[in-house]
Amino acid sequence: MPATDRDEGTPGEHRAAMDHVGESDSRKLLRRLRDTLASAEAGQARLDRITELIAESMGTEVCSIYLFRDRDTLELCATQGLERQAVHKTRLRIGEGLVGRVAKTGKPINTEDAPSAPGFRYMPETGEERYSSFLGVPIQRLGETLGVLVVQSREARRYSDDEVYALEVVAMVLAEMAELGAFVGDDAGLSAPHKHPVMIRGSVAQEGNAEGHVWLHEPRVVVTNPVADDPEAELARLNEALETLRVTVDQMLEAVDATDKEQREVLEAYRLFANSRSWRRRIEDDIRRGLSAEAAVEKEQSAARARLAQVPDPYLRERLHDLDDLSNRLLRILTGQGRETGAQMPADPILVARNIGPGELLDYGRSLRGIVLEQGSVGSHAAIVARALAIPLVIHAENITTEALNGDHILVDGDEGVVHLRPEEAVVQAFRDKMAMAAEAQKRYAxxxxxxxxxxxxxxxxxxxxxxxxxxxxxxxxxxxxxxxxxxxxxxxxxxxxxxxxxxxxxxxxxxxxxxxxxxxxxxxxxxxxxxxxxxxxxxxxxxxxxxxxxxxxxxxxxxxxxxxxxxxxxxxxxxxxxxxxxxxxxxxxxxxxxxxxxxxxxxxxxxxxxxxxxxxxxxxxxxxxxxxxxxxxxxxxxxxxxxxxxxxxxxxxxxxxxxxxxxxxxxxxxxxxxxxxxxxxxxxxxxxxxxxxxxxxxxxxxxxxxxxxxxxxxxxxxxxxxxxxxxxxxxxxxxxxxxxxxxxxxxxxxxxxxxxxxxxxxxx
Missing domain, CATH: 3.20.20.60 (Phosphoenolpyruvate-binding domains)
Incomplete structure (x- = not known):
């Protein structure tokens, strides 16, 4: 395995009782979070209740939730222990203060003396000067950081590895709850995810303009049950899914030409990961904490994607990509949400993907109105095929696969390298005017x-x-x-x-x-x-x-x-x-x-x-x-x-x-x-x-x-x-x-x- 593993330790050590949160307490907290998710409370009430539950369970005086207001700004959205009037008033730029550093790096910060820690920013309106210790973990889903979860105490102490781990598990559930819209509401000042307009600036790979609706090449697996009551049943589900995965990989290897060394190497890497005891052990530990099997797999996938963004070595990046793809396969097995999800391709599809090969793109053919990729290059074979098919293509569209949902209205400006997702009416009208002018010009050219x-x-x-x-x-x-x-x-x-x-x-x-x-x-x-x-x-x-x-x-x-x-x-x-x-x-x-x-x-x-x-x-x-x-x-x-x-x-x-x-x-x-x-x-x-x-x-x-x-x-x-x-x-x-x-x-x-x-x-x- 590449450097993607945490310190493995032994199963007994990972299951050891924590100073403040034991194994049963962890599952108890997650169940209470799930009950909060199912309640009829408004978004702000849910956030407030969650901070109370976490502070009580962790034995800390403070628990705070910071969520992104926009791409660059974090906002204090709920707190137990800090001054209430600071909620929805205190904001930090990404990278600013300890909270901003957690959001920027995607890594926990654990210190017994927060005011002395590098980058600390004093915010007098919160009253946090009374608290010495600080533990902040990212709230992230599939490598995308949604916010930061923080606990603080007056006592100057460093939180244990088990406490950090437990808070990461809780943050994973919060990420899933945010994805499901649990915190939406006017009282919380938060808009529903995947509802607001988004403009993404990428790079031009094939000129032209297109309007249509999103068709995701790899539909995201939606985890609707992040918390499970029966760890043993979830472990059994995981074992069954892993066995199916291993059999699938073995069958793929048998089908590959013996001379096809490149593809065999990729599949051998898949098999290595599928049989990795450390990867499996981390997922099992997450399940024992109270996560469902699919939520546990996605938690490890999110951590791997966060590491992927910071790995400069091309070999390790390739191996982490392999792990990411394998995690997707395992999630589809667990949820039954395969490529064929029952969704119908829209009549005016705009293909959205992280990347795509030329063969797969040719399979779609001229049915596509446009293509938007997170990766790609202007000289890649996908770009060449797009040009051959005269399909507008925008590449380097950051986070498009996490922002977009199947069926979303989308505008692709291949001339400027800009994508408008769920655009406002004024943007739509201006774009249609531009397309009409281009069509009129083409008539003259004909x-x-x-x-x-x-x-x-x-x-x-x-x-x-x-x-x-x-x-x-x-x-x-x-x-x-x-x-x-x-x-x-x-x-x-x-x-x-x-x-x-x-x-x-x-x-x-x-x-x-x-x-x-x-x-x-x-x-x-x-x-x-x-x-x-x-x-x-x-x-x-x-x-x-x-x-x-x-x-x-x-x-x-x-x-x-x-x-x-x-x-x-x-x-x-x-x-x-x-x-x-x-x-x-x-x-x-x-x-x-x-x-x-x-x-x-x-x-x-x-x-x-x-x-x-x-x-x-x-x-x-x-x-x-x-x-x-x-x-x-x-x-x-x-x-x-x-x-x-x-x-x-x-x-x-x-x-x-x-x-x-x-x-x-x-x-x-x-x-x-x-x-x-x-x-x-x-x-x-x-x-x-x-x-x-x-x-x-x-x-x-x-x-x-x-x-x-x-x-x-x-x-x-x-x-x-x-x-x-x-x-x-x-x-x-x-x-x-x-x-x-x-x-x-x-x-x-x-x-x-x-x-x-x-x-x-x-x-x-």
Whole structure:
């Protein structure tokens, strides 16, 4: 087991009588709390009664409950022993005072001399200066801290480990009671959980806007019976559920391919946890204290999630994730609340999840209106699938899975990375107005579908689309794209549990070319690594995966995979033109080695008598600044070059595009970056090498117009961007735009955006 266990001790030690709270007293207190939950008392009366019960049972002069008023503010909501007039008046910021520190760290604070403890804050209105000892524990559920439970005494003493443990058990029950709305009421000044509007700011992974209702990928298990009267019956339920869990894990292991080492390792970790005596002992101790089996499992899961947030080591984090998933499985067995809960997916579902794999996302298909993830990354396979399906996606939406319930009204602003959960009517109306304006604009763009992208000064540009799934290909016609400037081939590898066969790839690539109906398709070879990890391939732990073993580096180190993919592409072409592009080329010799693999496979197919491509193009993605300075011979060898703007920009500015602190800090229209683009254009012009720009910025109209002004004549983007980009290009004079860029550069400006926007305003005016 990783460092997730408390000091194990012996079962006898854990069941030893406490100084003030014995085993039977603990269960007695929990039963009285349950009776309070079932009573008809108002919310404040329940809170007051609970503090009285805990103080009496613990033998302390003070018991206080602090709950979060908002994300950053704790409020004294009930007390026995402190001044009553301080209730709903005393507030602390998270991290402020001992109570705020407990809330911030998610860990207990136990001191015999509170005024001398680091961070102590004196609050005169409470009258707490009379009390020396302090014990505070977090009220938390599934890693989310809801408040702090505090006991205090005049006597200067340190509370025993058993007393701390007992108070944690009580705090767990309070968390469940809060989740069930036990403290709601005007008299308590508290609103019902999951009822008030919430705005969550995340990150943009796929643009677009959507309105709908929440569909949780992993519905939360609701513990409705946190307290149990019969510990022996609960222990029997736990034993039965654990045995079912162990059998399930063993069956999963038997079903896994023996060569699938990665998945076997995960399941072996599951089996290790399922058989962990220390994990089981802690759950059993919680049950003996008076918790139900499911409440005891959830208490340990909450503690593990709190530790997870503070563990920097990636291996330990992964193991804690395994424990979290195993706890969810055990909870579903105990409660019978499996994936199939009887709930019906709404007609307008917005998928909400912590994270999701590409295969699972494809199972939902185009039925989803939008997706919101707590985790994820802009380059992940889930994001790639979302883009392919043109579904708005917001990632890094903190706490969305704990805030949302199935059926909640939700608005997803994929353009700004904002989610509105249970929005107020004014927000809904403003959002609908925004969506209506976007829909009206799309109608205008549809009228340009068959029109060429020709600027006012007569420059003709080619607009291609990016794709990665067969589901993308109908957009070739509907969007007005002239071809596929980037077909991501890794998705066919990512959505499978094992390596696809060459024959399967041949069929997929053939269908892509058939659907393109003679239009050019540029196939990018396997781009894995970084945040795109094959489920059947051992993940290499790297300090900086984006700069590590990925893309062409993997292909050249595992040439068998690259050869198999190249063979599939040649056979899929079956005499038709074929364009192949290598990703993440950093220096010329990598391109030479990869190009030689293609040429050798061409000769091999010739020897086998198979039809060869009518025309073969071998190109490279320029995603690293180093390749822009490659020898002239590289530009002469490459049949075409595509600037991979997403990676090139993050490496050029040394700004991780997954890091919200820096990724928006640097402007694409920075003079330095446009000068690099200009240099690449000139080098390609010198050798007659066709050049395109591919990436998110190619689909942004203003940026696209500037790239055109710098000399780029082919842009590749998501299908939905083609209309807006074409609309602007047809209004602009590239000579005027280039003159504004040159003037801004001559004036020493850092970015040309202001000057460019003035030109575009005149063009539109």
């Amino acid at each position: 009228g340009l579908r068959d029109q060429p992208a020709v600027t006012r000064d007569g420059v003709r540009l080619r607009l291609d689309m990016n794709a990665g799934l067969m589901a993308d290909l109908p957009s070739l016609k509907s969007s007005g794209a002239e071809g596929v400037g980037l077909f991501r081939t890794e998705l066919q590898f990512l959505v499978r549990a094992k390596m696809p066969r060459r024959s399967e790839l041949v069929q997929i690539y053939r269908r892509v070319l058939d659907a393109a109906d003679g239009r050019r398709v540029v196939f990018r070879t396997l781009d894995i690594g970084s945040d795109k990890v094959l489920p059947y391939m051992r993940q290499v732990e790297e300090p900086n995966p984006a700069l590590g073993w990925r893309a062409i580096r993997v292909g050249l180190d595992k040439p068998g995979v690259m050869r198999m993919q190249v063979q599939a592409l040649i056979r899929a072409a079956w005499g038709r033109p074929l364009s192949v592009m290598f990703p993440f080329v950093a220096q010329m010799d990598e391109f030479v080695a990869a190009r030689d693999i293609v040429l050798r496979e061409i000769e091999r197919e010739r020897a086998l008598g198979h039809p060869l491509p009518e025309k073969l193009e071998i190109g490279a993605m320029l995603e690293t600044p180093s390749l822009a300075f490659a020898p002239r011979h590289f530009f002469e060898m490459a049949d075409f070059i595509s600037i991979g703007g997403n990676d090139l920009k993050q490496f050029f500015f040394a700004a991780d595009r997954e890091n919200e602190l820096v990724r928006r800090r640097y402007d694409t229209l920075n003079i330095s970056f446009l000068s690099l683009v200009e240099m690449i254009v000139k080098r390609c012009e010198e050798t007659g090498t066709p050049l395109s720009f591919c990436g998110e910025d190619a689909g942004r109209p203003v940026e696209a117009a500037c790239f055109a002004a710098m000399g780029i004549r082919t842009l590749s983007m998501r299908p939905a961007s083609i209309g807006p980009v074409k609309h602007l290009l047809r209004q602009v004079d590239l000579r005027e735009l280039r003159a504004a860029i040159d003037a801004a550069r001559a004036n020493g400006e850092q970015s040309v955006r202001r000057a460019v926007m003035e030109v575009l305003a005149r063009a539109r005016g």
